Amino acid sequence: MSKIKEDVIILGGGPAGLLTSYYLKSFGVDALVIEKGKIGQAWREMRDRMVMLSPAVASHDMTSLSFENPIWNFVKLSGPFATKEEFIEYLDKFVKKNKVRVSQGNEVTYVTSNPEGFEVGTNNNSTYVAKVVVVATGVAGNACLPDIPGMKGNKRVVHARNYKGFEAYREKKVLIVGAGNSGAELAVELSGISKVTLVNKHKLKYFSKTNNLSHIRGLSESLLKELIKFKIINLKERVELETIEKGKVSFSDATIDNFDEIIFATGYCANLPKFIDMKVKIAKNGYPNLSATCESVSRKSLYFTGPLAHNSGLCAFIHCFRPIVEPMALDIADKLGH
Numbered sequence: 383m384s385k386i387k388e389d390v391i392i393l394g395g396g397p398a399g400l401l402t403s404y405y406l407k408s409f410g411v412d413a414l415v416i417e418k419g420k421i422g423q424a425w426r427e428m429r430d431r432m433v434m435l436s437p438a439v440a441s442h443d444m445t446s447l448s449f450e451n452p453i454w455n456f457v458k459l460s461g462p463f464a465t466k467e468e469f470i471e472y473l474d475k476f477v478k479k480n481k482v483r484v485s486q487g488n489e490v491t492y493v494t495s496n497p498e499g500f501e502v503g504t505n506n507n508s509t510y511v512a513k514v515v516v517v518a519t520g521v522a523g524n525a526c527l528p529d530i531p532g533m534k535g536n537k538r539v540v541h542a543r544n545y546k547g548f549e550a551y552r553e554k555k556v557l558i559v560g561a562g563n564s565g566a567e568l569a570v571e572l573s574g575i576s577k578v579t580l581v582n583k584h585k586l587k588y589f590s591k592t593n594n595l596s597h598i599r600g601l602s603e604s605l606l607k608e609l610i611k612f613k614i615i616n617l618k619e620r621v622e623l624e625t626i627e628k629g630k631v632s633f634s635d636a637t638i639d640n641f642d643e644i645i646f647a648t649g650y651c652a653n654l655p656k657f658i659d660m661k662v663k664i665a666k667n668g669y670p671n672l673s674a675t676c677e678s679v680s681r682k683s684l685y686f687t688g689p690l691a692h693n694s695g696l697c698a699f700i701h702c703f704r705p706i707v708e709p710m711a712l713d714i715a716d717k718l719g720h
């Protein structure tokens with residue numbers, strides 16, 4: 383079977399991959415984005431009615447992919463924070479307007495070295511050859527679950543990533559583990575229809591006190607505080623789970639309780655995508671070791687962007703990785719002689 387030749391292949395059609403393609407195009411490089419689902423698939427899989435945490439207003443735009451493409455020029459926003467649905471509409475329109483080349487429904491299954499650079503294989507039996515590969519597959523596929531005895535195969539345990547809506551939890555006793563923004567949002571959403579316990583191994587941290595964007599914010603902060611005060615949500619602070627047996631949970635404060643459902647809102651782990659069939663140097667925190675322009679220090683012409691470029695001190699949010707994409711694209715264009 384013939385191999386499709388490309389200068390640059392970008393793996394993943396989420397915000398980071400699409401933005402990479404946009405900047406490459408501005409430097410004269412027409413890259414191909416390969417996406418296993420639809421454009422912005424990781425966002426499509428998040429729960430309905432989710433509202434973004436990053437504001438999207440002219441004075442404080444942390445959501446648009448680039449300042450030349452502000453989200454409000456593409457979508458009629460319903461408030462200062464875009465909904466998941468509005469953000470997906472933005473991504474679709476960004477692709478159309480900027481003529482980003484995306485091969486959708488095409489899952490990358492391997493990336494290996496090849497005399498011309500890299501070979502990329504996909505599940506629809508296509509084989510590509512590229513001089514440069516940019517990995518932008520995000521971290522949403524790496525849900526982090528702690529290793530607690532009784533977790534494995536336990537049907538009551540689910541990661542927040544797989545929470546699809548409150549109906550399945552109606553009138554149930556629910557334990558939510560982890561009180562970051564996801565845990566707080568779920569606790570608030572479920573508190574009217576389920577009996578919620580929220581457990582966190584540290585004291586809860588609120589944005590209004592810390593000014594840290596990753597701490598509990600906005601409506602979640604005020605509602606959570608109120609619901610805890612009313613004892614509608616049962617809060618266990620500085621407490622950890624020790625064992626789980628079906629729904630029976632033993633906590634580090636020597637209490638035991640029974641739950642119908644246990645939701646782990648415990649975030650996402652660093653993980654080199656399994657499809658990378660090459661030796662790539664990884665830092666202690668699990669993320670690839672990268673140069674200032676996001677190139678792997680151990681494999682030339684292999685770049686990582688988005689949350690995967692975390693080792694250069696970035697957070698997973700768009701406003702954190704947005705500034706590193708243009709210099710990376712310029713470096714790639716230089717390498718290709720554009």
Ligand SMILES: Cc1cc2nc3c(=O)[nH]c(=O)nc-3n(C[C@H](O)[C@H](O)[C@H](O)COP(=O)(O)OP(=O)(O)OC[C@H]3O[C@@H](n4cnc5c(N)ncnc54)[C@H](O)[C@@H]3O)c2cc1C
Nearest residue numbers: 394396397398418423424434435436490519520688699700
């Ligand atoms: C619950 C939650 C809420 C968040 N809220 C915000 C927020 O409010 N604001 C903000 O800025 N950020 C938020 N984020 C952070 C989020 O990581 C970034 O907004 C952004 O989505 C990262 O972009 P990305 O393109 O690197 O990764 P992703 O958006 O995860 O995109 C990666 C893409 O790669 C595709 N892919 C994966 N594997 C393969 C493969 N083998 N082959 C082909 N394609 C593949 C996926 O389908 C996906 O479309 C949130 C994250 C989570 C989990």
